[in-house]
Amino acid sequence: MSASVSVTAEAPAEAGKLRRVLGLGSLLAVAVGLVVSQGVMVLMLQGAGIAGLGFLIPLSLAFLLALTYVLSFSELALMVPRAGSLSSYTEVALGHFPAILATFSGYIVVAMFALSAELLLLDLIIGKVYPGLLPDMSIAYGVLILFTLLNLLGIDIFARLQSALALVMVIVLLALGLTAVTGSGSEPALAGGIGADWNPLGAGVLTLVALAIWGFVGAEFVCPLVEESKRPERNIPRSMILGVTVIFVTIALYCVGALFYVPREELSGSVLPHYLFATALFGEAGKVLLVVAAVTATCSTVNSSLAAIPRMLYGMAQNGQAFPQFKSLSRRYGTPWVAVLFVAMITGVPILFMGDDPDSIGLLLLAAAVAWLLAYIICHLDVIALRRRYPHMHRPFRTPFYPLPQIVGIAGMLVAIYYVSPAEELTLKIFLSAGAVLGLVSLIAVFWIKLVMRKPLFRPEPIESVQ
Template identity: 75%
Template structure:
């Protein structure tokens, strides 16, 4: 199946307006969030310089999923993303489970946590100025409207947000390294045991992986991408590399200035870090970083997840209303409003509890890892079933990246918790979510679609 040429658009479908810059901003902007800032600082607080081991492993695992998603998205260039690939490779049940547990439900946790963090930071820096939740819901409403206006509006905004966010994080990290290098804290870090956790540092892999999940959100935008066979793979690979370097410098700077214990015990370690580097003016830097990170993550999610639902509706795996596009902007407006609604709901339930945010993010990471295992299995299954089909992108050294990715993701799931007291809670939250999604998926496939759970659809269905 060939990828449509630049400028082409399916009649009544999407418009191809996204280039490499816009996709790169999605890959970076979705991944680097406030949740990432918090979890990465906690990780380096637990393990010191040894955090480079799980961070590097997480980067390699991320490249493996980038290869798999690139191959699948260009072989089956559909807005549905993972659901479209998986129904052809493994059947409808894995397709629905992977997409809802790995993306739709995760959005409820991760985006809600992101908006709560923003609300907490803004109210900490400007106490009493904004009513409770007004920042969170105001931002959610703003970006819902912007995404309803069309993909070109989204792309221009996303590029600016991603550039500002990365620059601010690099400034904080580099300034901390420069300022902290002569201090006793930095000397102790450099001269002491670089990896006090020993082999146990590998248990932080799941936490580190959270710093790299989400770059594949460029794939549901394939029907709106110019030269997708070039821009889809490059955006993910370049984006993940930029993220790795940014996180490494950011974490090193924190080690040079902030006591490790403080990084693991403070509910808002990124606030502590920024104010340690710049004092009171550091609050301004943090607000800029927090605002751009949250805006960028929310903007990317409200662009990509509704298009996954659009593709699932096209496949009969979700409510047909999700197929509706606005006449002028060609935006899946029903799906956008749905994602916005499920993002806002947990904010009312969780309240302003900063301690629960890390728990929710790790539970979301566990569900996301399951989705990545499924995408690797998709590649293996389709290579066997359709060995001669045209693939604009082929995974280098196949099947090693897929086998490495599956093993690494399973390891990350097994050691999803950085501390024993959180293990039961993380698996409990993820288990309830996956169980509920599985039940809904079985009922939908059997009663509505009237199909077998694990019978793959023919590849011709994707054409």
């Protein structure tokens, strides 16, 4: 994977405008770096523990579902090249209410749940490897504050950091997987029995698609950066397609490698299965490698989120769908500083209330998955609606085999939401958590659209209004 950052002087900032400084390497780093988080490292190994090698089946299906949303986002991002991303697409496809719901459910709510879980995991893993080194939650808040400040300093700083973080993270995970699979580390503890019952769940393994798809959500975070991308018609689709492909290979090797060294029941039942894998493979040295992977994964995810989500809010404010303060750009660095601070704040609040409770992490991640999949369904509906409304409009990227990817994507994601948790006792809590937040967002959206914007809830805007 290239980690080069294309930041040149050829894209001077215009007053009130974002600057085009991001090349393919930087965008690929965003696509990979946001997705491969500590939460992914944990959930993927838990899935491998539940299903053994059979987990490769739902993992492959999740990869195909990820390609469907990548195709839809590529078409929409280049047809409506705005920082608002999903809100801008949905505004002209389905109306303002679905636009606000999609963006808040898929990104603002996810920031509250998934980023908080990510920071909690980092605090837990460092506390496990170096007990008593720092007070509880100091690492979580320290990372959040650090990357908030760095993202306030401009997109150039973000790009350099993101490329380095993503490269180190992928190298570490590939090293873990390849070392385990090739047997170049310590002697595999379970090599003799790994293939004895390769798919213990049988057809039931398909219920793990929902868990597996969490390993691929987030590649579309390159889309809000379209106004800061060079050659977006080429680099936006390529970065996402390459990104989810790199992720699939990395996760597959990582999961198979873990099954050589850690019993399935330990992987599925542990809050920190990546800790078990690293220490079983490399002993004490594995702890250091794991800390490197954990730090780079969490920092990469937080860094990407604090770059992309504020630009979504910036775009929504430009469309009148959010507070006008989110349009504020730093005079010196050209960053949407109010939006950056807002995202940092909503990320820190759940950490404050949940503290270092390990049991809350799985709930946060799966509740985030429900909200994110809902946003993907709306994205597919956007493509279908805009193809019907503007059949002859120029599209720099057109989804191959339309509408098959959209139909498959919608159906697959509805099934994934239905089977969101392999543990039935968690399902109700997940739907209650996600439902409560989404219900509140829906209520606020209705009042905002009717009383502030004074527009219909479901009347699409002309596409000229966002181009």
